[in-house]
Amino acid sequence: MCGIVGVLTDHEAAPILVEALKRLEYRGYDSAGIATVHNGMLDRRRAVGKLHNLADLLVYEPLPGKAGIGHTRWATHGGPTVRNAHPHRAGRVVVVHNGIIENYRALKEALADREFESDTDTETIAHLCETFLDRGMSPREAAAETLKHLEGAFALAFLFDGEEDLIVAARKGSPLAIGHGEGEMYVGSDAIALSPLTDRITYLDEGDYAFVTRSGVEIRDADGRQVHRDTVKIAAQAAQVDKAGHKHFMVKEIFEQPTVLAQCLAHYTGNGAVELPDADLDFAATDRLIMVACGTAHYACLVAKYWFEQIAGLPCDVDIASEFRYREPPVSDRATALFVSQSGETADTLAALRYTRDKAMAVVSLVNVPQSSIARESDTALPILAGVEIGVASTKAFMNQLGALACLAILAGRQRGQLTPEREAELVGTLLSLPAMINQALALEDQIRHQTGKLAEARSVLFLGRGPMYPMALEGALKLKEISYIHAEAYASGELKHGPIALVDNNLPVIVLAPRDALFDKTVSNMQEVMARDGKVWLVSDAEGVALAGEGVWETLTLPTIDPVFAPMLYAVPAQLIAYHTALHKGTDVDQPRNLAKSVTVE
Ligand code: M6R
Numbered sequence: 001m002c003g004i005v006g007v008l009t010d011h012e013a014a015p016i017l018v019e020a021l022k023r024l025e026y027r028g029y030d031s032a033g034i035a036t037v038h039n040g041m042l043d044r045r046r047a048v049g050k051l052h053n054l055a056d057l058l059v060y061e062p063l064p065g066k067a068g069i070g071h072t073r074w075a076t077h078g079g080p081t082v083r084n085a086h087p088h089r090a091g092r093v094v095v096v097h098n099g100i101i102e103n104y105r106a107l108k109e110a111l112a113d114r115e116f117e118s119d120t121d122t123e124t125i126a127h128l129c130e131t132f133l134d135r136g137m138s139p140r141e142a143a144a145e146t147l148k149h150l151e152g153a154f155a156l157a158f159l160f161d162g163e164e165d166l167i168v169a170a171r172k173g174s175p176l177a178i179g180h181g182e183g184e185m186y187v188g189s190d191a192i193a194l195s196p197l198t199d200r201i202t203y204l205d206e207g208d209y210a211f212v213t214r215s216g217v218e219i220r221d222a223d224g225r226q227v228h229r230d231t232v233k234i235a236a237q238a239a240q241v242d243k244a245g246h247k248h249f250m251v252k253e254i255f256e257q258p259t260v261l262a263q264c265l266a267h268y269t270g271n272g273a274v275e276l277p278d279a280d281l282d283f284a285a286t287d288r289l290i291m292v293a294c295g296t297a298h299y300a301c302l303v304a305k306y307w308f309e310q311i312a313g314l315p316c317d318v319d320i321a322s323e324f325r326y327r328e329p330p331v332s333d334r335a336t337a338l339f340v341s342q343s344g345e346t347a348d349t350l351a352a353l354r355y356t357r358d359k360a361m362a363v364v365s366l367v368n369v370p371q372s373s374i375a376r377e378s379d380t381a382l383p384i385l386a387g388v389e390i391g392v393a394s395t396k397a398f399m400n401q402l403g404a405l406a407c408l409a410i411l412a413g414r415q416r417g418q419l420t421p422e423r424e425a426e427l428v429g430t431l432l433s434l435p436a437m438i439n440q441a442l443a444l445e446d447q448i449r450h451q452t453g454k455l456a457e458a459r460s461v462l463f464l465g466r467g468p469m470y471p472m473a474l475e476g477a478l479k480l481k482e483i484s485y486i487h488a489e490a491y492a493s494g495e496l497k498h499g500p501i502a503l504v505d506n507n508l509p510v511i512v513l514a515p516r517d518a519l520f521d522k523t524v525s526n527m528q529e530v531m532a533r534d535g536k537v538w539l540v541s542d543a544e545g546v547a548l549a550g551e552g553v554w555e556t557l558t559l560p561t562i563d564p565v566f567a568p569m570l571y572a573v574p575a576q577l578i579a580y581h582t583a584l585h586k587g588t589d590v591d592q593p594r595n596l597a598k599s600v601t602v603e
Contacts, residue, residue: 001074001597002086002098003027004176005194006157006167006187008214013068016197018055020186021072023193025051026390026598027098028074031085034058035094036065040162042094046085050592067164069157069187071096074597077104078119088118090126092133092161093142097122098189099154099174100602107149125150129158140211143168144224147209153347153602157187170209174601175345175373178202178210178217180231185212191234191371192388202231203371234371248590250391250483254576255442257399258435261569264385264400265431268407272425276411279380283412286336286361289316292324292352293340294600296394296478297401301340302471303568304405310565311419311427312412321348322603324355331359339365340405342389342397343599344372351603353377366404368397382408391591392598393483395576398475399438402569406431430563434570437560441573444557448577451538451555455578456484456585458509462500462535463490463575465513466523472568473513476575483583483593493526506534509554511578513571516545517564524549540574 003024007013017034025032032054033046045063047053051072071086077100078084087094101107104121107128114127128149132142139160147156153173160166169176169187179186179194179201187210188194191201204210207222208229221227246252268274283289289308291301301318308316319329321339325348331337337356341349344367353374357363365378368386375381384400410427413419419427455461461480465473473490480488491500493512504510510530514523520541527537527549536554539546542561550556562570583590 001028001076001599001601003072003189003193004069004096004098004155004157004187005189006069006159006169006212007184008067008165008167008212009184010066013065014058014063017068017070018051018058019196020188020193021051021070023195024189025072025592026392027189028072028597029592030073030075030080031082032070032072033085033087034063034068034070035087035089035159036063036068037159037161037164038065040164042089042092042159042161044087044089044094046082048080048082048085067159067167069094069096069159069167076100076602077121084118084120086122087159088120088123088126090114090123090130093126093129093139094159095122095126095129096157097125097154098601100152101125101150101154102152103150125156139163139166140168143170144209144220155189165213167212168209169204169212171204172207173347176204178204178212183214185214185217187212195234199234200231201234202229205229232371248391250393250395250590251580253389253391253396254573254580256387257396257573258438258442260386260396261399261403261438262435264403265407267383267385268404269428269432272428273421274407274411274414274424274428279382281336281362281364281380281408281411282415283312283314283336284415285334287315287332287334288336289314290331290335290337290356290360291316291318291340292321292337292349294321294346294348296398296475297340297342299471299475299478300398300401300405302474303402303468304409306468307406307409307565308412311409312416313418314412314416319352321346321352325352328355331356333359333361335360336362336364339363339374339378340401341365341372341374342368342386342394342401344369344374345599345601346374347601347603350374350377366401368400390598392593392596393479393579393590399569399572402572403431406566406569427565430566434566437562437570438573440560441570444574445577447557448574449581451557452578452581453585455509456582458486458507460487460503460508462503462508462510463488463513464493464496464510464523464526465490466493466519467517468568469513469515469571472571472575475572476511476513476578479576479579480582482596483579483590484586484588485594486582493523496526497529501529501533504530504533504535506536509536509538511538511540513575514539514541514545515559515562515564515567515571516542516548517567520545540571
């Protein structure tokens with residue numbers, strides 16, 4: 001969380017910093033700030049709320065200078081106020097920080113004689129650095145010395161009084177990219193922030209710090225040894241970061257799903273079979289698949305558990321990363337560990353990956369950002385090819401996580417002798433038919449817009465599903481609460497009578513995701529139990545399902561008929577559109593919902 005940038009340029013730094021911060025706002029938007037050094041003097045501007053507040057402030061209080069750093073914040077320590085906004089300053093140094101300094105209390109106690117103005121952990125970094133400057137160290141030495149005292153996860157950029165050609169950048173646990181321009185240099189939380197400025201990027205490794213000047217970068221490892229890190233050319237992504245005429249990134253990304261899923265499936269299939277380009281996975285040699293992720297990616301794994309077990313007969317555990325890492329479960333050396341993450345930077349997922357390294361037979365990741373930490377630390381990193389996802393609510397990444405996981409399950413089925421070539425071709429054929437079906441589901445948008453008018457009035461909503469539709473129900477509930485702020489829960493339909501049915505009354509909408517599968521009749525019984533207690537059922541099914549069970553329900557939505565095995569991928573679309581249009585009716589901030597950030601790099 002939090003986005004940081006830095007520029008050393010021959011132009012005014014402030015507009016460049018603000019533009020770059022716009023591209024990082026997905027990482028947090030509680031407050032923003034920039035600092036520059038001009039005529040040898042540091043100065044800063046900070047504003048609460050979205051970045052446009054900072055941009056407005058800069059109109060009235062411009063900040064000159066050709067060297068600067070900036071920050072967009074997702075609050076951890078201290079509320080979203082101006083005094084807690086970054087950059088934080090102590091005397092001759094300002095700092096921007098992404099992450100958490102875990103030993104900040106001890107550091108603050110040791111710095112008790114200094115005056116703190118904020119409630120943040122970050123300010124201790126600035127004060128600590130200033131004490132080293134006081135002792136006569138140079139800015140480079142003081143920053144390097146400061147880093148030795150910090151515990152936790154961080155990406156940092158320091159700027160100093162009197163130093164118009166120096167940014168010190170550091171990375172431990174949070175990503176940081178150095179951008180190379182023509183006579184200019186940049187620092188950013190990710191390459192997207194820097195993409196209009198340069199396509200030449202050097203990623204710092206864990207524990208690295210860097211002295212960045214206009215003429216280049218000197219990188220040191222955690223032990224202070226000068227090291228070389230490769231500079232890579234990244235694909236120009238600037239064009240992808242706009243709404244393409246849509247009102248929100250989220251709806252743009254929902255509508256991109258047929259295209260990006262087709263791209264993903266084209267990558268993983270060929271001639272009616274699954275093909276894994278540039279990777280070698282052996283599911284026959286493994287005795288257990290352990291899948292670990294957070295949030296929406298975790299729900300994708302829960303759906304895929306059904307596929308790996310049913311298609312491949314492969315025992316499969318799915319864990320929430322934050323639980324897995326501290327539970328310290330035994331991991332057999334025949335297990336394959338699979339980490340799923342859109343950003344590839346989620347702190348808990350990364351920590352869980354590190355826990356399995358040296359234990360599991362193979363450490364595999366499925367990511368959307370190929371240069372991410374999770375990708376770089378895996379034995380095998382597989383792309384989901386969803387393209388840049390900006391909306392905080394994950395949609396197209398979920399779809400492509402499912403697409404790639406489905407292909408892996410089919411591969412596992414073949415390698416483990418569980419699938420005939422005919423069945424494999426059938427399953428691949430179903431997958432390949434999905435983009436067209438998703439288009440049909442997207443065509444229901446107007447109907448959903450109309451139907452969600454009533455849903456927006458609800459205080460609470462239940463989602464029900466059985467089999468792989470249960471994790472899909474979990475995802476539907478997450479989407480709804482995330483962007484509409486309506487309380488939503490999901491239950492496996494059969495679990496309803498074990499407690500949650502007590503919630504049912506005539507104010508409770510219950511969205512039932514029920515394709516016509518082998519469990520359909522059982523789900524319908526559970527649905528009847530809800531209706532018998534005046535619950536308002538919204539049945540999402542196919543034509544046959546709606547015809548059989550749609551009578552007397554509150555609302556219906558009819559999707560194309562699909563092989564139930566991959567139905568969650570199709571049913572994701574109405575779940576996303578229900579959340580989106582409910583949020584529109586409620587007038588919430590769809591792309592930047594309150595309290596959230598796209599990339600969760602703190603635990
Ligand atoms: O980048 P990751 O896939 O690792 O992120 C995991 C979750 O933080 C993420 O899916 C989150 O739950 C989304 N906001 C859901 O829409």
